[in-house]
């Protein structure tokens with residue numbers, strides 16, 4: 216199977232934030248941005264895979280700065296990593312105020328997608344051709360991030376089984392909750 220370069224599938228979507236995208240506080244709904252991220256991840260991964268892709272997992276979505284109505288939001292997506300049937304797409308989200316020419320980097324997140332054929336079966340994706348320092352850095356960082364995620368997910372699985380009320384109740388001491396439960 217022939218490889219494809221990172222730049223072959225690099226995709227940018229730019230969308231104007233219109234008033235109907237706003238929440239009751241006048242800022243853009245997080246869900247609107249999530250939907251745009253999913254779209255650009257789909258476009259980028261499908262282009263690399265040469266078939267349609269579905270979203271498996273989303274990492275690193277934090278809304279640290281609000282996006283305002285009237286701003287132009289651009290989502291820049293690149294394939295950072297490929298496995299056998301999965302791809303990790305890195306997405307950088309920036310919001311631009313066209314009037315005062317300010318640009319803010321609102322977040323960077325990572326979508327894991329899998330490639331599917333017409334029969335809905337998983338499909339192998341082309342290898343990724345790494346041509347630049349950044350291509351190399353992102354591929355290797357993704358390997359490290361996947362490893363960390365696997366380790367933390369194993370620990371999380373253990374949390375449910377390890378729960379012992381008498382021992383864990385001390386964790387509630389500084390929390391803002393009222394206990395109305397008695398054994």
Ligand SMILES: CC(C)(COP(=O)(O)OP(=O)(O)OC[C@H]1O[C@@H](n2cnc3c(N)ncnc32)[C@H](O)[C@@H]1OP(=O)(O)O)[C@@H](O)C(=O)NCCC(=O)NCCS
Pocket residue numbers: 269270271272297298299300301302327329337
């Ligand atoms: C993703 C899915 C195919 C995985 O099924 P599975 O039986 O676990 O298949 P596999 O174990 O063979 O995994 C397939 C690939 O997905 C990856 N994968 C599976 N679960 C994952 C997870 N939670 N996070 C990241 N990657 C994951 C595997 O690493 C594997 O990658 P590789 O082929 O590059 O090595 C299955 O869970 C699915 O179809 N989910 C629904 C996806 C969907 O429809 N999304 C749209 C939104 S609803």
